[in-house]
Amino acid sequence: MINRDVKSLQRKPDVVDVVIVGMGASGGTAAKVLSEAGLTVVGLDRGPWLSPQTHFSGDELKFLNRDYLGPDPALNPRTVRHDLNSKAEITSFSPVPQLVGGGTVHWAGWVPRPMPSDFKQRSLHGDIEGASLVDWPITYDELEPYLSKIEWEFGCAGLARSNKFEPPRSREYPMPPLPPTAFAAKFYEGCERLGINAYPFPIALASTSYKGREPANHTGFWNQFGDPTLMRSTTLTSFIPDALSTGRFELRPDCYVREVTVGSEGRAKGVVYVDAEGNEFEQEAKAVVLCLGAIESARLMLMSKSRYFPEGLANSSGYLGKNATFHETMWTVGLFDKDLHDPLYGYSGHQMNGGSFEFYETDESRGHIGGSVIASCTVAQPINWLHPGRPMWGQAGKDADRDFYNHAMAVELILHDMPQETNQVDLDPEVTDGWGLPVARITHKPHENDIRLATWQTNKNMEILEAAGAYRVLPTHLEKSTGNSFHQHGTARMGDNWSTSVLNEWCQAHDVDNLFVMDGSFFPTSTGVNPTLTIMAQAWRASEYLANIYARGRAE
Amino acid sequence: MVCRAHWRVIQPRVAVDAPERLFFDEHQWQTIEDATARIIPTDHQPGAREAAVVRYIDRYLSGIEYIYAAADGSGFLELDGHPAQSWTRRVEALRCAYSEGVRDLDRLSNEIFDSPFTELDEAKQDAVLVTLSGAPKPEPLGPGRAESIGTILQSASDHRLTFFNLLALHTRQGFYGDPFYGGNRDRIGWEVIGFPGPTSLRDTNDCSFSLESTYVTGKAWEDLIPHLRESAPLSTN
Numbered sequence: 001m002i003n004r005d006v007k008s009l010q011r012k013p014d015v016v017d018v019v020i021v022g023m024g025a026s027g028g029t030a031a032k033v034l035s036e037a038g039l040t041v042v043g044l045d046r047g048p049w050l051s052p053q054t055h056f057s058g059d060e061l062k063f064l065n066r067d068y069l070g071p072d073p074a075l076n077p078r079t080v081r082h083d084l085n086s087k088a089e090i091t092s093f094s095p096v097p098q099l100v101g102g103g104t105v106h107w108a109g110w111v112p113r114p115m116p117s118d119f120k121q122r123s124l125h126g127d128i129e130g131a132s133l134v135d136w137p138i139t140y141d142e143l144e145p146y147l148s149k150i151e152w153e154f155g156c157a158g159l160a161r162s163n164k165f166e167p168p169r170s171r172e173y174p175m176p177p178l179p180p181t182a183f184a185a186k187f188y189e190g191c192e193r194l195g196i197n198a199y200p201f202p203i204a205l206a207s208t209s210y211k212g213r214e215p216a217n218h219t220g221f222w223n224q225f226g227d228p229t230l231m232r233s234t235t236l237t238s239f240i241p242d243a244l245s246t247g248r249f250e251l252r253p254d255c256y257v258r259e260v261t262v263g264s265e266g267r268a269k270g271v272v273y274v275d276a277e278g279n280e281f282e283q284e285a286k287a288v289v290l291c292l293g294a295i296e297s298a299r300l301m302l303m304s305k306s307r308y309f310p311e312g313l314a315n316s317s318g319y320l321g322k323n324a325t326f327h328e329t330m331w332t333v334g335l336f337d338k339d340l341h342d343p344l345y346g347y348s349g350h351q352m353n354g355g356s357f358e359f360y361e362t363d364e365s366r367g368h369i370g371g372s373v374i375a376s377c378t379v380a381q382p383i384n385w386l387h388p389g390r391p392m393w394g395q396a397g398k399d400a401d402r403d404f405y406n407h408a409m410a411v412e413l414i415l416h417d418m419p420q421e422t423n424q425v426d427l428d429p430e431v432t433d434g435w436g437l438p439v440a441r442i443t444h445k446p447h448e449n450d451i452r453l454a455t456w457q458t459n460k461n462m463e464i465l466e467a468a469g470a471y472r473v474l475p476t477h478l479e480k481s482t483g484n485s486f487h488q489h490g491t492a493r494m495g496d497n498w499s500t501s502v503l504n505e506w507c508q509a510h511d512v513d514n515l516f517v518m519d520g521s522f523f524p525t526s527t528g529v530n531p532t533l534t535i536m537a538q539a540w541r542a543s544e545y546l547a548n549i550y551a552r553g554r555a556e
Numbered sequence: 557m558v559c560r561a562h563w564r565v566i567q568p569r570v571a572v573d574a575p576e577r578l579f580f581d582e583h584q585w586q587t588i589e590d591a592t593a594r595i596i597p598t599d600h601q602p603g604a605r606e607a608a609v610v611r612y613i614d615r616y617l618s619g620i621e622y623i624y625a626a627a628d629g630s631g632f633l634e635l636d637g638h639p640a641q642s643w644t645r646r647v648e649a650l651r652c653a654y655s656e657g658v659r660d661l662d663r664l665s666n667e668i669f670d671s672p673f674t675e676l677d678e679a680k681q682d683a684v685l686v687t688l689s690g691a692p693k694p695e696p697l698g699p700g701r702a703e704s705i706g707t708i709l710q711s712a713s714d715h716r717l718t719f720f721n722l723l724a725l726h727t728r729q730g731f732y733g734d735p736f737y738g739g740n741r742d743r744i745g746w747e748v749i750g751f752p753g754p755t756s757l758r759d760t761n762d763c764s765f766s767l768e769s770t771y772v773t774g775k776a777w778e779d780l781i782p783h784l785r786e787s788a789p790l791s792t793n
Contacts, residue, residue, distance in 0.1 A: 048560035065713065067713060092715070253559070382751050398603065399697075458704070472701075479707070483709070
């Protein structure tokens with residue numbers, strides 16, 4: 001339902017320097033850096049602009065079961081298939097919230113740094129059958145100043161040197177870690193018995209008074225809930241207000257972009273969007289920055305077909321949407337005997353607490369390459385508490401909740417999945433969303449290495465829980481990717497080679513010099529850590545390039 | 557059109573603890589109440605029946621008035637625009653699923669035991685649920701390593717679930733969800749499992765509900781992290 005009957009004045013707002021689509025982790029970062037550098041910027045987000053204190057609470061039904069932060073699975077479905085020959089089914093896949101602040105509004109705030117090895121997987125491992133490993137066009141050392149910048153500007157609590165495997169860092173953490181939760185203390189116990197280095201996992205929150213923020217939320221309603229205080233680091237409450245305070249940034253929520261328009265020279269002209277009332281607008285800009293997340297940015301570019309780009313915007317390589325990686329979260333849950341152990345309060349704290357990099361680097365004796373970060377985690381709130389294979393009903397179901405809810409914890413791994421060309425995002429040929437536009441179709445099948453890594457690490461996580469004294473351990477395995485980590489990467493890889501990548505090292509499209517993609521799309525390989533810190537650091541770096549070099553007409 | 561950020565807070569048609577039926581007819585109410593009482597049974601402690609789980613489900617199915625509580629628990633949000641249309645359709649689909657589900661329970665009960673579901677004893681009701689679910693009744697948990705299962709999304713939307721799975725999920729929701737939604741009467745569900753829980757949604761919005769006292773304080777990081785003992789002392793927590 002699109003209303004084209006509005007005044008032309010409204011339909012063509014003034015041209016600005018930059019229009020950013022998507023106001024999440026990367027969009028919020030770009031808005032801050034670009035507007036503070038003096039550019040005029042409009043930010044569009046399809047979701048609402050909510051206020052923490054007015055809109056957020058510890059309401060499990062609202063946030064976990066009824067998609068208050070979006071996406072509504074009926075309005076914004078996705079389809080998933082496991083290989084190119086199967087028919088895709090409608091499924092909620094990687095349902096990252098749709099609102100101003102994006103994933104940073106609901107995230108727990110895991111901010112481990114990537115390791116130097118993550119940037120050179122091809123050099124380290126060569127040709128892995130079935131995988132499309134490449135090196136990043138940047139190194140850890142080039143990104144490091146920006147990792148520090150995000151840790152300090154955004155707010156992050158951690159303890160330098162406690163991680164034995166920590167990569168080089170130019171600064172300490174700005175804030176100390178919070179104390180361990182009871183379940184984290186159990187994790188430290190298990191790890192010490194096995195000689196594993198556990199350490200306070202870095203989290204994006206205010207653990208002390210910091211930039212006007214207080215460590216005020218100890219409700220435990222944390223992961224996937226909105227935080228009503230300013231404790232959690234979100235772009236909604238930090239970088240976006242910073243951008244607004246420059247007077248050069250305008251934020252337009254509830255605006256759904258359906259096309260990036262292309263001008264006569266094959267350059268991006270602006271974006272077409274529909275507001276909440278169904279009115280259509282075209283916002284022109286000198287540069288377009290896409291920050292919708294790796295699934296939706298690829299979808300928007302694929303929908304933006306033109307005379308110059310009949311296969312989708314900036315897709316002369318044919319690689320747009322390919323090499324998608326999603327980091328399945330693999331849980332291992334430990335249930336402890338309440339007669340032998342004090343309560344673990346596996347719903348307290350800020351979702352994850354102690355973690356480890358002990359198994360991150362490749363050790364081929366394990367039967368796989370790469371590795372993943374692990375961390376001890378809550379099982380979360382009562383309705384949805386993590387209990388793989390939960391007895392669904394009857395006395396056994398009631399007893400399972402009663403006997404173990406207070407004595408349960410999880411150890412999670414973030415699956416470092418191999419890129420594969422056939423794992424991709426494209427447009428579903430049949431299914432459309434609530435606006436009549438084709439939805440993203442995910443094609444994803446785990447690589448053999450993903451399955452071996454997941455199995456090996458899950459066994460190790462079971463050993464940790466058993467060493468800590470668990471009565472029963474509940475492992476998960478990798479049948480298929482569900483997108484349950486909400487991490488999305490790789491659909492518009494950065495690279496030096498124009499024929500096999502979409503973006504250059506500045507997140508700038510090879511084909512369209514005034515188009516930038518700054519969300520997880522740019523990841524050439526997935527890394528084994530949560531991606532947001534890396535995304536934000538690179539978005540900052542790319543935005544500096546856009547403002548200081550590109551916009552001034554200088555060549556790098 | 558009112559955008560999500562500005563949805564009004566409205567007072568629902570009945571008070572939180574009111575007994576009124578809003579959607580189910582009497583037979584449906586009793587059938588679903590009995591079924592939820594087999595999902596979370598009453599034993600030496602209360603179960604789904606005492607927690608008014610059926611009332612929670614009935615309100616959910618009554619329209620779009622009970623979808624989202626206001627963050628401070630002062631009422632419910634008045635949905636508008638695309639979300640209102642979508643939730644209207646979703647609730648309509650859920651109503652159909654429940655109406656058919658009640659008919660299915662009675663049909664199976666009549667086929668197997670020659671009586672409607674509500675007139676069966678608990679063992680026979682369980683047998684009907686076993687047939688409906690297509691799986692054996694769950695067994696108690698033992699020690700050791702459980703069989704591995706495939707990963708899932710932790711946030712469980714009820715969109716497109718079958719009736720038995722809806723019933724099981726909604727029973728959990730009505731037993732453990734915030735009492736403001738009509739279930740978990742007197743915080744019964746939370747008491748059974750020892751979840752301290754907030755006294756109201758407001759306590760989670762102003763964060764006066766706190767679990768900070770459960771953190772492990774007073775230990776130096778060196779006590780927890782052996783490798784720090786070998787290097788210079790850092791800080792304590």
